[in-house]
Amino acid sequence: MAKTTDDLRNEIRQAVGRHERIESTAFTKEALAAICDAVGYEIDDVTLPPKAQMRAGILWTLDLVDDDDRENGTRPFRKSELQSIAAALDAS
Template sequence: MSPTVDDLRNEIRRAVGRYERVESTAFTKEALAAICDAVDDDIEANRLPPKSRMRAGIRHRVGLADGDDPDRSGGPFRKAELEPIATALRNE
């Protein structure tokens, strides 16, 4: 049986040192910042960029997008995007 979206999100959270969530929720800004750090996407340390910018950077770093333009990156991660993110973090 393949992992659910919640399973994948929690695996990613554990991989970057964040806590698991019991309920189904998207990533917080802090969790996205931790994922950015884990995939070597540079963000400003003193002020977190918008979620769309961080998601775009993550997509770019794991090979899901050609660029990191937040206007073209789409919204929250879908299952098909969470799987390569989790794989990239497993290989870290």
């Protein structure tokens, strides 16, 4: 059976040391920061950048977009992007 987006989000959360969530929710800033760290996208840990910037940076680091422009991260991750993130975290 194919994984749902909720399954993928929880798999990613667990891979970066965050807690699994029962309800369907997008990533918090802290979870996005942990993903950034895991994929090698450097951010300021003291003052976390906006969610859009972190999402764009994650996608850029995984070669899913051309640059880390905030416009590339204005929406939640799509299922295919979640699959790519999960695969990258599983490989590291």
